[in-house]
Amino acid sequence: xxxxxxxxxxxxxxxxxxxxxxxxxxxxxxxxxxxxxxxxxxxxxxxxxxxxxxxxxxxxxxxxxxxxxxxxxxxxxxxxxxxxxxxxxxxxxxxxxxxxxxxxxxxxxxxxxxxxxxxxxxxxxxxxxxxxxxxxxxxxxxxxxxxxxxxxxxxxxxxxxxxxxxxxxxxxxxxxxxxxxxxxxxxxxxxxxxxxxxxxxxxxxxxxxxxxxxxxxxxxxxxxxxxxxxxxxxxxxxxxxxxxxxxxxxxxxxxxxxxxxxxxxxxxxxxxxxxxxxxxxxxxxxxxxxxx
Ligand SMILES: NC(=O)C1=CN([C@@H]2O[C@H](COP(=O)(O)OP(=O)(O)OC[C@H]3O[C@@H](n4cnc5c(N)ncnc54)[C@H](O)[C@@H]3O)[C@@H](O)[C@H]2O)C=CC1
Ligand SMILES: O=C(O)C(=O)Cc1ccc(O)cc1
Numbered sequence: 001x002x003x004x005x006x007x008x009x010x011x012x013x014x015x016x017x018x019x020x021x022x023x024x025x026x027x028x029x030x031x032x033x034x035x036x037x038x039x040x041x042x043x044x045x046x047x048x049x050x051x052x053x054x055x056x057x058x059x060x061x062x063x064x065x066x067x068x069x070x071x072x073x074x075x076x077x078x079x080x081x082x083x084x085x086x087x088x089x090x091x092x093x094x095x096x097x098x099x100x101x102x103x104x105x106x107x108x109x110x111x112x113x114x115x116x117x118x119x120x121x122x123x124x125x126x127x128x129x130x131x132x133x134x135x136x137x138x139x140x141x142x143x144x145x146x147x148x149x150x151x152x153x154x155x156x157x158x159x160x161x162x163x164x165x166x167x168x169x170x171x172x173x174x175x176x177x178x179x180x181x182x183x184x185x186x187x188x189x190x191x192x193x194x195x196x197x198x199x200x201x202x203x204x205x206x207x208x209x210x211x212x213x214x215x216x217x218x219x220x221x222x223x224x225x226x227x228x229x230x231x232x233x234x235x236x237x238x239x240x241x242x243x244x245x246x247x248x249x250x251x252x253x254x255x256x257x258x259x260x261x262x263x264x265x266x267x268x269x270x271x272x273x274x275x276x277x278x279x280x281x282x283x284x285x286x287x288x289x290x291x292x
Contacts (some may be wrong), residue, residue, distance in 0.1 A: 003064035011035040015069030016134030024165040040069030040131035068095040092155040100175035119147030127227040145258040183242035
């Protein structure tokens with residue numbers, strides 16, 4: 001049966017971009033949008049990206065697909081709430097949260113009711129927030145992680161068709177593998193970027209020139225430190241174990257390079273930068289997504 005009605009809860013950067021892409025798809029669905037933010041909601045309706053503003057509680061039963069796109073802590077709450085709401089028998093519930101173990105656990109109540117759930121996470125975004133910042137090309141060519149739940153193959157295919165205009169690279173893995181991987185490539189880098197800003201700001205607090213003299217390197221290394229603290233606090237709390245383990249490895253590695261610099265160990269210092277340069281150059285040939 002064709003899926004025609006998608007409810008998106010959370011119309012911020014990611015939820016609004018999903019709406020934009022779905023509206024470009026061949027089977028453009030009717031989109032019901034739920035978000036407590038009046039400005040974002042009105043903007044989405046005015047732009048005809050959302051057909052009707054609703055609340056999740058009232059409208060969940062009308063949807064063929066429900067995409068949860070609020071902060072991870074809200075997604076977890078809403079999965080529990082959905083398990084007690086009247087829903088269509090063949091609805092697919094999915095999410096876009098940056099962590100998956102806690103989300104998959106919270107979805108167990110839906111499994112008990114035979115309501116399909118599939119975890120999801122687009123690996124593209126920005127430090128900006130809100131529906132006005134969303135873009136139709138935000139995800140172009142990016143990786144989109146899927147964590148298989150108890151959805152049917154037809155439901156997965158329907159979700160992929162709705163997002164087809166973004167030409168995504170779909171990658172399926174377990175929640176544990178996902179959380180360990182994104183901790184390494186997203187969550188720990190975020191902590192390091194924020195720490196660079198905080199440390200530099202503190203050490204330069206009495207310097208009249210200080211941070212304002214920073215060149216492009218400092219700015220590009222720390223761009224993500226300008227992200228929303230609510231979203232990142234929720235991510236840290238829901239992936240605390242993997243992030244803690246990996247931070248220990250980073251602290252050890254920092255101590256190793258600190259010792260090499262302190263002892264003026266030229267070969268080791270050179271090798272440190274040479275290795276990073278080679279890895280970083282290979283990454284440039286794999287660009288996907290429109291992170292800005
Ligand atoms: N920002 C990024 O680059 C990426 C974020 N994500 C994940 O996507 C999710 C959304 O992030 P963004 O769109 O960036 O955040 P955002 O801050 O732009 O949007 C979040 C939206 O959720 C709404 N919201 C808050 N409580 C709600 C509730 N009870 N019901 C419905 N909506 C509610 C807010 O009003 C806001 O409009 C998060 O789980 C995040 O971890 C995933 C990939 C990339
Ligand atoms: O802004 C950037 O470059 C990002 O890396 C955005 C981002 C933030 C959170 C995610 O879970 C995935 C991507």
